[in-house]
Amino acid sequence: MRNQRQVATLNLPSTSTVLSTLSTGTIKFAKRHPFTVSYYLLGLVVALLAGGTALTSTQVSEYNRLMSTVDTNLEYEVSSSYNKAYGAYYQSKGWFSCDRVCKENERRMNDAKRTMEEVRREGNQRVSDAKAVAGVFSEVGVGEARDSFWEYFKRGTKFAKRQSMWDALFMGMRKMGRDESWGEYALKMLLQVLMNFSFGMVMTLGVFVFGLWGLIQSYQPSFLEGMAFFLLASAAGFATVATVLAGMFGTAGGAVFGVAKIAEAQMRIQQEGGGRRRNLHYE
Structure with missing residues (x-):
């Protein structure tokens, strides 16, 4: 009796079954984590709709007047003086010693640094006073927070x-030394890209939230006003990052599922074609 090669088939669920499972899982997650879902929805609304309150003509005039008092030319001059003093000190110091000339250059550098810090402190205070006129919930404050994010x-x-580019290079080099198909390489690379972007997005959210309170304080709000803005802006950042990651993983999962469904259909066609050829041979 002739041995017949069996063609393996994939038993993938239908698209409707997958969508139904995802919908059920989403509903269960929302019921188990109502606070997280509510915070996400709040952040999504803030990210999409919040634009900040418009400034009145009086606020615009006062804001522009205070901003015009910031002497950017003076800041540039003192920064240049400090850089020159630092360069002179760096050139005169030794590896483990500092002679009389070096000490004098160090003193000049420290004086220039103190002057630069005083000028910058005064400039930052004037900018903060101008921001206080606008308010943290104004279009100026919301716009600055959005630009920061x-x-x-x-x-x-x-x-x-950048990390994915290096991963693709090194994983490609490892593939050449292994008995690995292009499909396996593509799947591993896809998972690595998702991991890199997940880390990048989490890092984005963390750094944004970490620096958010300092941005808020520059508008000199009350504690309650500042805390409200912090919670809303953090929610908007969280919702944006979560939406981006969900879209990335959903797109990647859908692409893999689509390729698998195509492979399943091709394998089924091959199996049916082989069966018809065997029947014709027996007849």
Whole structure:
């Protein structure tokens, strides 16, 4: 009797079954974690709709007047003086010693540094006074917080892309020395990319939240006002990061499932074609 090669088939669930399972799991998660889901929805609304209160004409005039008192030219001059003093000190010092000339340069550098810090402190205070006129919930405060988040977001994605590029290079080099298919390499690379972007997004959220309170304090709000803004802005950042990660994992999972369904259909066609050929042979 001739041995017949059996073609393996995949038993994947249907698309409707997968969607139903995801919907059921989402509902169960929402019931088990109502606070997290509520916080996410609140952040999503804030991220999409919050734009800050518009400044009145009086606020605009006072804000611009205070901002115009910041002497940026003076800040540039004292910064240049400090850089020159630091350069002179660095050139005159030895590895483990500092002679008379070095000591004099060090004194000048410290004086220039104190002057620079005083000028910057005064400038920051004037900027803070101008921000206080606008208010942290104004379009100025909300816009600054949003710009801060997206700046950190850009850095996080840049980190993930750079890390993924190196991972692709080294994983490709390891693949050449192993008996590994392109499908296995692609799946491993996909998981690594998801891991890199997850780390980058979590890092983005952490750095943003860590620096958020300092940004809020520059507007000189009351404690309750500052805490309310902190909670809302943190919720918006959390919702944005969670949505991005959910979209990434959902897209990746859908792509893998789609490829698997195509492979399943092809294997079924091959099996049915082989069966028909065997029947014709027996007839």
